[in-house]
Amino acid sequence: MQKTILLFFTSLIFSSSVIDTVWIDPDISKMNWIGYKITGFHDGHIAIDEGYVLKKDNLIVGGEIVVDMQSITVDDIENPKKNGYLVSHLKNEDFFDVSKYPKAYLKILSSKKISSKDMINSNVSIIGELNIKGITNKVVINSNIDFDKNISRGQLIVDRTKWDIKYGSNSFYDLGDRAIYDDFVLNFLLFPKN
Numbered sequence: 748m749q750k751t752i753l754l755f756f757t758s759l760i761f762s763s764s765v766i767d768t769v770w771i772d773p774d775i776s777k778m779n780w781i782g783y784k785i786t787g788f789h790d791g792h793i794a795i796d797e798g799y800v801l802k803k804d805n806l807i808v809g810g811e812i813v814v815d816m817q818s819i820t821v822d823d824i825e826n827p828k829k830n831g832y833l834v835s836h837l838k839n840e841d842f843f844d845v846s847k848y849p850k851a852y853l854k855i856l857s858s859k860k861i862s863s864k865d866m867i868n869s870n871v872s873i874i875g876e877l878n879i880k881g882i883t884n885k886v887v888i889n890s891n892i893d894f895d896k897n898i899s900r901g902q903l904i905v906d907r908t909k910w911d912i913k914y915g916s917n918s919f920y921d922l923g924d925r926a927i928y929d930d931f932v933l934n935f936l937l938f939p940k941n
Contacts, residue, residue: 766808769897771798772940778814779822782931784915789833794818795937800855805894807873810855816845816879841914842907844880852878853886867891867900877903879910897939904930 773795781790798812819837824830838845854876863869869889877886890901908929913919915927 766801766803769800769802770940771795771800771812772938773797776935776937778933778935780819780931780933783928785926785928789821789823791820791822791834792818793820793933795935796850798853798937800899800937802894802897806860807855807858807871807892812853812855814851814853815849816843816851817849819843819845842912848880854878861889863889865889865902867902869901873901877905877910879905880912882910884909899935899937901935903933903935905933906930 776795777792778795779790779792781788794815796813796815798810800810801808817838819834821830821833821837824833837843843851856874856876858871858873861869861872867889869891871890871892873888873890875886875888876883886903886905888901888903890899892899906929907913908916908918915925916929917926918929
């Protein structure tokens with residue numbers, strides 16, 4: 748009887764997969780944003796403060812990424828005065844109100860394997876909760892993950908109005924060609940700590 752119980756528990760240990768924690772290296776990982784308006788677009792970067800993912804059986808089963816909202820930059824405007832104006836505007840109450848909400852949080856809930864012919868050949872679809880300005884909404888992120896090297900590339904499309912960012916939105920105001928589209932894009936490239 749004892750031998751049977753021992754064999755049962757041994758089989759449980761070896762059949763269940765181990766969950767690995769992969770810490771993200773914020774110094775070399777990158778996140779950039781693109782915001783579109785009727786007459787064009789702006790883009791820039793945001794720094795990742797810290798984060799980790801939990802992986803099991805070539806899937807992501809949990810984790811959290813913290814983004815430093817005070818680090819927002821604008822890359823497409825060369826004029827220092829105009830650049831500074833837009834950065835300041837993105838940081839104020841019209842957009843991300845970073846003095847009150849200095850961090851944004853992505854909590855990873857689950858994922859599933861996919862095979863997508865998008866620009867990055869996504870192989871994993873991640874379900875998560877994105878918290879911006881104290882408001883949390885579910886999001887779906889398509890990613891291309893190299894599970895051997897623990898490198899992840901992906902894209903997240905965010906409808907900013909779900910996080911109460913309504914400035915310049917034709918969904919709430921009639922702004923014609925001065926409108927800013929509701930969706931903005933976050934592209935990321937994540938590397939693990941050695």
